[in-house]
Amino acid sequence: MYVHVNAATSADGKLASRERSQLRISGPADFDRVDAIRAESDAVAVGVGTVLADDPSLTVKDEDRVAGREADGLSPHPARVVFDSRGRTPTDAAVLDGAATTYVLVAESASVEHREALAAAGAEVVVAGTDRVDPAAGVAALADRGVDRLLVEGGGELIFSLFEAGLVDELTVYVGAMVVGGRDAPTLADGDGFVDSFPGLSLESVERLDDGVLLGWGVEGRSDGGTDA
Known part of the structure; x- marks a missing residue:
């Protein structure tokens, strides 16, 4: 599977404020770029923290792109994926609106009650x-269900865990023209952090976009890293 991490950060590397409130970091050109990447993907993933803070739908917005997917024999929107160890995704979350298949990945420690509630709300619950x-x-479970890309x-905890597991092929980051600050504000990769064996990146592209800059990296050690942008 090809894993592409895409995020927007402030100039000081923050995904949101210390209150975890959503920030409008990028502009129309970057929003359209992300929509195009979604349309080319088999699934779009976030961590449960992003669902709780932002309630994203993770669907393709441009009608022509939706039509293009359907013309290719695909579903109108890519599948949605929530990494949610304890099954905290609200049953009325936008990702459970029925617009696309939604996989909620939980741990065995998630209560049966939460799993059943999510399944009743339309999620395909996967224990991993x-x-x-x-x-x-x-x-691997997503790959078994036909997800190739x-x-x-986001958010930062999920991104770190994927880098830690050596699963990321490509990283694109839109760096916006603002400073957020705050030691408790989430960053691109939170989690425990690395103290050695830092994942290496190979800079593939730099592009000025809106009022910021878009940076694209391949990930060293991945055989196809950066080649399928």
Whole structure:
């Protein structure tokens, strides 16, 4: 599977404010770029923290792109994926609106009650891990369900876990013209952080976009990293 991580950060690397409130970091050109990447993906993934904070729909917005997917024999929108160890996704979340298949990846530790509620709300609940969702097991389960290209849109905990597991092929980051600050504000890759064996990146592209800059990297050690942009 090809895993593409895409995010927008402030100039100081923040995804959101210390209150975890959603920020409008990029502009129309970058929104359209992300929509195009979604349309080319088999599934779009986020962590449960993003669902709780932003309630995204993760669907393709441009009608021509939706029509193009249908003309190619695909569903109108890519599948949605939530990495959600404890099954905290609200049953009325936008990702469960029925517009596309939604996989909620949970750990065995998630309560049966939560799993059943999510299934009743329309999610396909997938157990991948014991105490927490195991990223490799989750990605493998998605591959078994026909996902060949996965777009990951955050947040920082999920992005770190995917890098830690060595699963990321490509990283694109839109860096916006603002400074957020705050030691408690989420960054591109949170989690425990690396102290050695830092994942290496190979800069593939630099593009000025809106009021910021778009950076594209391939990930060293991945055989196809950066080649399928």
